[in-house]
Amino acid sequence: MKKNEIQIIYGKDPYDMAFKLMESCDLASMIGDRDRKIGLKPNLITSSTADHGAVTHPEIVVAVIEYLQDHGFRNIRIIESSWVGDNTRRAFAVNGYNEISAKYNVPLVDVKTDAYDRITIDGITMEISKQAIDLDFLINLPVLKGHCQTLMTCALKNMKGLLSDRSKRQFHSLGLHKPIATLNKAVRQDFIIVDSLNGDLDFEEGGTPVYSYRMFAGSDPLLMDCYCATQIGFSPDEIGYIRYSRQLGVGEGDLSKLSTIELNEAICIPSRSTGRAKSLERYVKEDSACSACYANLINALARMDENGDLRSLSGRDICIGQGYRGKSLHCIGIGNCTGLFDENVPGCPPSATAIREKLESLI
Ligand code: SF4
Incomplete structure (x- = not known):
């Protein structure tokens, strides 16, 4: 797929939607060499299930693993850490990741117990999961949702789960926006599937899901977040970490360069807002x-x-x-x-x- 492209699919079935997006984007060709070390980075901020609007639907993770294994990729792992105060292992368990790991022989990496590389970007030093740094290809699987401090969270902010808890705390003390941009300068993400089935209206922990029943795929996290900001009512300029990411050259920050492809038409499912x-x-x-x-x-x-x-x-x-x-x-x-x-x-x-x-x- 082209770097300035975002593909969109509507539907209710996260597995089917993710699979169709990967086929349409020809993800296997994007990765190339079958021996490359591939990491999947879902959002498991809390030990809740995806219906609450906070975490990635596990069916998307299953679809990505099956797609990759169907195409001969075997060196796959799932890398994540919950936010400070929650337990990644519990979040893995609640969302069925232990069974997924066993069934597909894909290891789970809890970043909280990983070793870290210390990397400094633009004066901010952070501890990043060694296993994440060692990847050849990172597939980011964020949830598009509101956030009580940064207004929104999607591809760029989801990378925070690759940090040690100490660095997560430090990011908060520095106001999140600039550190998130520097983190994305330090770690490249290669392919993104955004779970926008029912992301929360305004809170990263979920509880008020809004049912939009769609997914987006792309390869530029900054362009993806600029586009996704407009899908939940923000101008990209309102999001501090998008502004900093533009300054640091994390990706394309100009929405006029975006090309969108819709794989199907929007669907109508009766609202069940709360x-x-x-x-x-x-x-x-x-x-x-x-x-x-x-x-x-x-x-x-x-x-x-x-x-x-x-x-x-x-x-x-x-x-x-x-x-x-x-x-x-x-x-x-x-x-x-x-x-x-x-x-x-x-x-x-x-x-x-x-x-x-x-x-x-x-x-
Ligand atoms: S068909 Fe009508 S309701 Fe459906 S997305 Fe288009 S404008 Fe909206």
Whole structure:
């Protein structure tokens, strides 16, 4: 695949979606030599299951292992550490990684018990898992979700699980953004599958999943995070570690260079929002909306709520869904299905940032 490319797939089956993305991207050719040492880096921040919106669906890990082994790659390991205060072994166990490891003969590396290389980038010294440094090819499997300190987390921030706990604490004391950029200068990731099936609205620990039922694949973590920021309602410029990563030349930070390929069309699965996501639905009139479209709207409303802008929209109807096709209403319409409305955000689906910008322009 081209470096400036992101491939997108919609669906409910994480195994099938991941497999199709790898085939479409021709991951085997990207890796090359069958003897190369390959690491998989999921997000296992806590000992919760993927339905909570915090950790990578384990079916994606299984799909990657089966794809790699089908193509003759045998030197594979899974590398991760939970955040400070949680136990990686427990997170592995809760998500079935012990069984995956045994079935496919793929070792689990708990970074908390690994040896470390000390690397200094731009004045920040960090301890990085030796086994991660020794890899020939790193496949990053982050979850796209909100984050209480950095606003979002995806490909760039997921690399923090390759650090010792001491360095994780140090990163927090330094405000996270610049250290995350330096970490990504120190460790290269070669292929990324973003789990955006049901990432959390605003908290890295999960609890408020938003069901967008999609996945993205690419090879440039900075470009991926710039794109993913727009899928949950942020401008890339709002994310500090994206700005620092641009300065350090971690990857391509200009979204105008991005080329996207959709492998299928967005799907429609009835919403099952909870908590804060549910409360945001009072602004929405939905009729057969695709999940990604609906999730982008909920994320856009959340960002406006966080900025105190949402109350100004009270009394305005925001309509979304295929049921509005061909209708001409004096409302705000989201997506191409509502293209005949007085006010419309074009796109199929439109990004959360495009929705947010349009709604903000109307208050
Ligand atoms: S614009 Fe319509 S068809 Fe397109 S994603 Fe949104 S709801 Fe689905």
